[in-house]
Amino acid sequence: MNHRIQYAVTGGPEVLQWVEAPLSDPGPGEARVRHTAIGINYIDVYQRSGAYPVPLPGAPGFEAAGVVEALGEGVTGLAVGQRVAYVDGPTGAYAEARNYAAHRLVPLPDGVTDEAAAALLFKGLTTHMLIRRVWRRDNGPWALVHAAAGGVGLLLTRWLAHEGGRVIGVVSTPEKAKAVEAEGAEAVLVVPRGGSYEGIPAEVKRITGGAGVGTSFDSTGKDTWEASLNSLAPFGLLAAFGRASGPQPPVELAELAKRGSLAVQRPTFFNHVATPEALRAASKDVWDAHLQGILTARIHAQIPLREAAAAHTLIESRATTGALILVP
Ligand SMILES: NC(=O)c1ccc[n+]([C@@H]2O[C@H](COP(=O)([O-])OP(=O)(O)OC[C@H]3O[C@@H](n4cnc5c(N)ncnc54)[C@H](OP(=O)(O)O)[C@@H]3O)[C@@H](O)[C@H]2O)c1
Incomplete structure (x- = not known):
């Protein structure tokens, strides 16, 4: 049965x-x-x-x-x-x-x-979408990656670093920070569970020499919303692709203008691979990246x-x- x-x-x-x-x-x-x-x-x-x-x-x-x-x-x-x-x-x-x-x-x-496929397909395709269709690499090399030691986070950190991105990761423990550094992050900020994310923008400004990040990849959602917005360079993008801590608040467009002509995007994997052709092509990229050691x-x-x-x-x-x- x-x-x-x-x-x-x-x-x-x-x-x-x-x-x-x-x-x-x-x-x-x-x-x-x-x-x-x-x-x-x-x-x-x-x-x-x-x-x-x-x-x-x-x-x-x-x-x-x-x-x-x-x-x-x-x-x-x-x-x-x-x-x-x-x-x-x-x-x-x-x-x-x-x-x-x-x-x-x-x-x-x-x-x-089979084990690698089950660990990689959804998360690898999500990373593929974030790298190919979301990342604002024209807005400076720096990127903020929340939940950087998670399933998507480690893949994203490594692929960004491989493509010349300079990653600042955010994690909740020093052990996770080590794992994220091993994937190529230049800096990792540790905010313990229950801790405040308020200090992140100042740290990001310090690390980036005042520039801020071109993209914040934020799958944490509610708790990191303000930290993400305040860490962005002018014309930066908040890529809100998950909400592990709860839903993001509504966005005031005037507020985005005031904080530096910012953009907010809510990318979703299902739009990225909506047709069988897109799914097969992107999956092939993921397997190739895995076999080349870019996606582990x-x-x-x-x-x-x-x-x-x-x-x-x-x-x-x-x-x-x-x-x-x-x-x-
Ligand atoms: N938009 C899309 O198409 C798409 C596709 C796939 C995944 N996602 C999103 O990407 C994120 C990662 O997915 P995943 O499957 O790889 O999961 P995961 O990252 O392995 O697990 C979630 C991580 O989020 C962090 N986190 C921060 N605040 C949290 C809270 N209040 N409760 C629980 N976790 C919290 C934790 O890392 P720390 O303890 O280090 O903070 C945790 O390890 C999820 O938010 C998911 O919804 C989106």
Whole structure:
């Protein structure tokens, strides 16, 4: 019998339940994928907690790697036994196996392990978007990266540094700071849990010789909003791509003018890879970057799928450095 993780109500990690999930043959255009590694992403927490509304019962998980086990009618370009990964809705990746739209499956090249794929695909594509479509590299080399030791944060730090960006990371512990320095950050600011981010702009100005950063990559949200705005160089961009601490406040355009002709963007991965062609092309860039050592899969822990609640507790506790994956 196939199993998956499901929640009947939103709430804390304890709402995640291990349930039987009978699996039919794949329908037209679908492939059945037997999962070998499943990625955990902070969006799974937003949905489970109710911060992002989802229909109930909810089935968490946007990404997994695995092996094609059966093909539905009309599927071409895929073979039974082929290694693949996917990252998209509908959610439900926290499962032993599932049927999925074949045209949204990404082939896994040799050299990319299933574990690396599950740790990298969503976070690597997000980083790809931030580097290729968001980063204001024309506005000076300096970039501020919040949650720099997180799953996305480590990848972003390394890729920015590789492309000539000068990264100032923000993390909550000295151990995380070491990990971020190892990925190429020039400076790392440590703000302990419960601490104030108020001092960040002054530190950023000191480090950048008064210039400020051209882009602040801010996935923390509410708690770091002011610090991000006040750390920007004139015409700088606040790339608000997540909200781990809560939603960002509304923006007054006049306030952005007053603080230096600033811009605010809310980029989202799903717009970046909206078509199968864009997804495959960007995924290839991510695998290439991985194989060249630009994107390293830093896996904090591999946790059994049925213990998904423990994995959510861990990521929410801010104790992780790099990615978490679930293994069926
Ligand atoms: N826009 C998009 O398309 C997109 C796509 C993927 C991910 N994201 C966003 O990117 C961020 C990173 O995702 P991830 O999956 O790699 O998670 P993650 O960064 O591994 O985990 C979140 C990190 O946020 C920091 N944080 C700061 N304040 C927090 C708080 N109050 N509660 C919890 N964490 C807090 C923690 O680092 P410290 O303890 O060091 O502060 C924590 O480790 C998330 O905000 C996610 O929503 C956005």
